[in-house]
Amino acid sequence: MVKIFIDEKPFEVEEGITVFTAAEQAGIEIPHLCYHPAFAPEGTCRMCLVEIEGVPKLELSCATVVRDGMKVSTNNERVVEARKGVLEFLLADHPMDCPICDQAGDCKLQDYYEKYGMFESRYSENKEKREKKRKIGQTLIHDQERCVLCRRCVRFTREITKTHELGVFERGVHAEISILEDGPVNNKYSGNLAEICPVGAITDLDFRFQTRSWFLKSGDSICPLCSRGCSITIDSHKGFSHFKVPKRVYRIQSRRNENINGFWICDIGRYGYGYINENRLEQILLKNEQNEAMDWEKALKILSEKMKKVHPMDRSSGAVLILNPWLTNEELFLIKKFLIENQEFENVYLIDIPDGEGDDFLITTERSPNKRGLQELGLKAKSLSSDKLPEKIKLVLAFTPPNIDSAGSASVKAVFDKAETKILFASNKNDLSDVSDMVFPTAVIAEKSGSLINIDGVLQNFSPALEALGDSRPEWQILVEMAKEIDINHKYYDQFSSPETILQEIRKEISDFGKKSD
Amino acid sequence: MSPEFSDKVKKQVQDILAHYPEKKAALLPVLHVAQQEFGFIGEDTERMVAALLDIKPVQVREVVTFYTMYNRKPVGKYHIQVCSNLSCSLLGGAGLLDFLLKKLNIGLGETTKDKKFTISTVECLGACEQAPCMMVNFDYYGDLDEEKIDKILDNLK
Amino acid sequence: MEEKLLTKLFEIKDSFTIDVYLKHDGYKAVEKAFQEMNPESILAEVKNANLRGRGGAGFPAGVKWGFVPKGVDKPKYLCVNADEGEPGTIKDRYIMTHNPHLLLEGILIASYCVGINTAYIYIRGEYENVALGLEKAIAEANAKGYLGKNILNSGFDCQIYVHRGAGAYICGEETALLESLEGKRGNPRLKPPFPALVGLFQSPTVINNIETLSNVPKIILNGAETFVQTGLPKDGGTRIFGVSGMVKKPGIYEMPVGTNLKEIIFELAGGMKDGKTLKAVIPGGMSAPILTADEIDINMDFDSLAEAKSMLGSAAIIVIDEDTSILDVLKIVTKFYSHESCGQCTPCRIGTKWINKTVQRIADGQGKIEDIDNIKRLAKNILGKTLCPLGDAAALPILSIVNKFRQEIESYIGN
Structure with missing residues (x-):
């Protein structure tokens, strides 16, 4: 660690970092255009010049490494004047077409002009x-x-x-x-x-x-x-x-x-x-009752009745559960506890999402976010496209992903064709939404919270970036309410007020869950 | 048709490559050779040179457009470059440029119809003691006046 | 009187050949260096001679060589700066044309001293004919065993290659030169790291000017003590002054460092051409701030010119007469720098062009009186703010011209 002074305030910073980074860590903004932390500094925009005591010229903060006892001024008159000068050069040839520029609002030139410029143009x-x-x-x-x-x-x-x-x-x-x-x-x-x-x-x-x-x-x-x-x-x-x-x-x-x-x-x-x-499901749909507004309470009641109708003797052979790797860890866990273990769905299938082209940078071949979570939860699912289906199907609960393709929906359709009762949980309209007995609109990842485990085994939590659309709800919430509606172990499901509480429960069972990153 | 170096030039390029630990370093000299061979550096030549030196064509374009000596379009058999810097201007370089343009009846940067002459200006050639001066291809001509220019042009066949 | 350390052979017939050079103590310094001295004693000698760089910045060559780390695995390189792009500068062309072996001998000694086996002479592309001459000289030296493997049985190998630039003033800046030599655009590099540590091909590199290296054989042969007897104690030897512009006898004049500028112009260069009156002098290449007629009684050395807020630079003297409009000078200066700006950093890229446009507008009769202060303001906003020295090289002469000839510039601006 070295001690440096930025704008007269002392800071202890890591050795070897730049003045820019030190200032950033201290919450001091130094304007910059060419500097980007992904790249080695090039020092060409000249916006990040600062004064360093004892150095005659202004120095690049992006390229100057901190030294013990260094005294940096990021905002004194000389620095501000230099910054203004550079900004004036940058704006001299600039077309000033902000009103039609899509960057307006996100533009560094705009920001810096407002903060450090505010001069009349002297460019004639x-x-x-x-x-x-x-x-x-x-x-x-x-x-x-x-x-x-x-x-x-x-x-x-x-x-x-x-x-x-x-x-x-x-x-x-x-x-x-x-x-x-x-x-x-x-x-x-x-x-x-x-x-x-x-x-x-x-x-x-x-x-x-x-x-x-x-x-x-x-x-x-x-x-x-x-x-x-x-x-x-x-x-x-x-x-x-x-x-x-x-x-x-x-x-x-x-x-x-x-x-x-x-x-x-x-x-x-x-x-x-x-x-x-696009193409979102916003309301609960009940076959033959399209015109009737359906609220969640009522719908879950109907669903619970339909589930109860399947005779316990038929559960293991005649009930089918169709999952997909877009479901979060918490949702998969609830499915495991509630549907598989408690409701005895033994015929569990996974929708096959075809691999795409991967590369050696970010893109993986798996076109879904949580195959690894499925594995780590020990959820065994058969392939919907290649494994055999049960002879007779009384009830099917299908969770479909937004990117289901025609082959995927055809494979689910094959189950639906054999099934007496077909329940669909989906965020987007697909080939199945019209032939289901009930359709429950679900939130997409962007609208919900939970966790996923990526290809390298890293568990990541996320929160909603926007509100769930229409009446849609995240699957974990639907599952908790379903379980309560069917009235099994009310107390157990009562504790699941959020995905975090579910993850805690997962970790009680699998202590190193999501901690096995490669 | 994409350009190709003659065997003799290929040998020359191999000699140049031997001067450097990295192929890419030979870019400027190889471009000189290419210009000598083809008269200018076109897109095809850029691509050929890029392949030769294991670099991307865009890197060749970056270099070709940075340096003033690479012609991106064909020039006349004789490329006359008149110095427009200080010492030459003090001694009448600008007037001589006008004289040349008028004499050959072309504008600055243009080539005569017979493709014999191209005239452009150039920054200091490092021959200020012979100001005003100019360069015809790689030959320097100094202490110029109109009479001398007449003679020089007459000798350029 | 001229003091000919470097230019002595120039007038002898075929002075560029190795035979003539050998007849005049040629390669004797290399023999002495290899046989009687070692890298440390050579370095000490060059340091004692206080040989200051002749390219422009005046950095002591011995100190520069000393910066190169010892015992590194990487190969080291010597890059010889023969870009000679500074307007007014002609001296290196003379050395390369008339006495290339003097340069090669200097390169050889420097390489031996620093432990370098490969040297590149980066020569401006326009000097094609000079480059061909250099290559001939290198071939001669190879044939006689002064280059190549195991030179003079010393066990030391050295090869010199000529690398042609392609038209870019900025490549005279040492890091731009390195970029160019690596096959890239001549964009100057950020420093640190300095070339002595990370230079050509990421290896330790020395970059010296032609004239600087050409002084080395004499220092080795005659000793530092003799060398410093010419010129000034801290700035020894001679300079090859290149005189151009409105003088009777333009050309090169080798004189001791510190020779009076007036003497050079009026005695050596024969005074003003056509009996004109002297108006101003640029004393060290175009980047050097201009001197007015009453400032030319000055000694041509680094310190004296720095004191006069100008610089010795490449010692290229451009003499301007009274009939020349200062606005024309300013136009050429500003056009040059905007044309030669590499364009990578903001103040230089945009500032030099802005000033050039304003000067052009004044010249076109559209000037406003506030333009003058604005030019000064812009030049100051370039000064000290750029990535490489080109910004200062542009700003300083512009400021000096506007400050010293303000009245004349105002006279071009209508009411």
């Missing part, structure tokens, strides 16, 4: 004209005029994806970031480029002109689209009092997590949020 020359909307990738638009040449994007394609699509061409004031004529950004992580761009130079076609960032509420979550379990933020829009907005979720961005995904997420996770917005 003609601005450099540059290309304003070049499509540089499937989802990316590049605006050369807004670019501050921080090179974060170039470094990303060079160091992270190693795909080398972007480069800096020309030099001096003509220097520009560009692709080759026939070499658009084409990698599975391209959306990160729009995200790390500190200004509005690279914008995301998916978000472009859709809404303004200040209308959005950000919530933390975990991406469920593969078994990596990347940390994400979900930006959603509540709508306005006088008119509805076309979407709920507008944007998914990566959230820093050194243990899982670093700073990045893949494009599958970034753009694959359609299921949260």
Whole structure:
């Protein structure tokens, strides 16, 4: 540890870290554009200059390592003047088109101007004209005029994806970031480029002109689209009092997590949020009674009656339970305790979600978030597509995932075709929702809390990033209420007021649950 | 058709590569060789050089566009570069540039119809004692005046 | 009188050949270094000579060599800076053209001293004909056993390669030069790490100017004591002054460090061309702040010029006459730096162009009186804020011109 002074306050900081990091840890913001913790400092934007006692020139905070006794000023007159000067240069050629810029609200240039600038423009020359909307990738638009040449994007394609699509061409004031004529950004992580761009130079076609960032509420979550379990933020829009907005979720961005995904997420996770917005089941459906509004209490009563109707003798052979690896640990545990052990569902099947293409970075082949949780809970499930079905099926309870494909639903359908009573728990409409006797709308991962275990065995808790849609509820809640309705061991299920309480119970049974990370 | 080095040039490139512990370091000299061979560095040449040095074409483009000596388009048989820096300007370099442009009847950066001459300006050539000076391909001509330029051009066949 | 340490052979016929060089004590210093001295005593000699870098910054060469760590596994490199891009500078071309073996001998001694087996001469691409001459000289030295394996039976191997740049002033900056040599854009690197530790190909590297290294053979042959007798005690030897602009006899003049600028212009270079009056002088390449006519009675050494708030730089003297508009000078200066800015850091990339545009606007008759203060303000916002010295190299001459010739610039601005 070394002792340093930042703005006259003493701090004990780790040896070898930079002044920037030390200040950040102390809660002192130093403006910066080119610096990004994923990359080695390049020191080109010159926004993070600070004064260090005894050093004649202002120094880069991003690249200067702390020394014992160092006295740093991040905000004195000289530093602020230099910062203003750099900002003035950056804004000189800037098109100032914030009203039509999607970065507005998230833009560092805007933030810094408001905080450190606020000067009248003294630029009386003609601005450099540059290309304003070049499509540089499937989802990316590049605006050369807004670019501050921080090179974060170039470094990303060079160091992270190693795909080398972007480069800096020309030099001096003509220097520009560009692709080759026939070499658009084409990698599975391209959306990160729009995200790390500190200004509005690279914008995301998916978000472009859709809404303004200040209308959005950000919530933390975990991406469920593969078994990596990347940390994400979900930006959603509540709508306005006088008119509805076309979407709920507008944007998914990566959230820093050194243990899982670093700073990045893949494009599958970034753009694959359609299921949260579209085709959702919002109400409980009861066959032949579509017009009747159904509340949960009533519906669970009906369900409990239907379950009780299955004679205990038929339970083991005639009741089928269909699970999927999108269910959280807590939900799977409740299914195990309540449905399998107590209600004696012996025919447990898992919906097969076909593998996708993985890579050696973040994307795994498993297109579901919690296969590992299923294993660690010791839940044995047969394959719905390859294992034999029981002869006669009285009752089937099916939990389907949002990304069920036609083969998956066909395999569930095959069970439904044989079954007398068909109950579906699903977040999204699918081929089964119309042929079920009852459909219970469930919340998606983004709307619930719980935990998942990723491919490497890391257990991650998550909370709702947005409210559950319509009447939908998370499965764990439905299961607890079902158990209470059927009236088995009321006291046991009463304790499960939240997923955390369920996880505690899991750990009572499996002490190292979710602690076996590879 | 993508360009290819002749066997002689390939040998030359091998010699250059032997100078460096990393292939990539040979990029500038290999681009010089390529320009000598093809007259300019086009996209195809960029790609060929990238493959030769095990780097990405975008890295070649970065370098080609950084340095002023690489021509991205064909130039005339004689590329005349007139110094526009201080010592040459003090001694009338700008007037001589105008004289040249008028004489060849082209604009700055343009090539004569017969593809013989291209004229551009250049920053200090390091021959200030011979100001005003210019470079024709790799040959320096100093202490220029209109008469001398006439003679030089006459000798460039 | 001229003091010819480096340029002595220039007028002899075929001075560039190894035969002529050998006839005039050529490679005697290498023999002495290899046979009578060791790396430590060579380093001590060069340090005692206080040989200051001739490229511009004036850093003592011996100290630079001493920074290179001993006993590292990695190969070490010597990069010889022959980029010679500083406007007005012509001296290195003369050495390479007329006495390349002097340079090669200097390279050899430096390499032996630091433990380097590979040296690259980074020469500006426009000097193609000079580069060909150097390559010929290297071939000659190889043939005579002064380069290659086991040189003079010393067990020491050394090879020198000529590496051509391709048109970029910034590559004269030592870390940009390294980037360029590695096949990249000439973007200067952040320091630290310094090249002596992490330089070319991530290895310890010495970067010296042509003229600096060309002084080494004389220091070794005649000793540091003799060397410091010329010039100043802390800034010894000679400088090859390159004189250009409005003088009768432009050219190179080798004189002791500290020679008076007036003497160089009016005696050696023959005074003003066509009987014009001297208006201003740029004393050390374009990056050096300008001197007015009444400031030229000054000794040409690092300290004296620093005291006058200018710099000796590459000792390239550009003489400007009274008929030249200072605005034209400013236009050329600002155009040059904006053209040569590598573009990676904000103040230099945008600031140099902004100033250039304003100067151009004044020249076009659209100037406003507040433009002058604004130019100064912008130059100050570049000064000391950039990643590499190019920012200062641009800002300082601009500031000096605007400060010293404000009235004249104002006269170009209409009411």
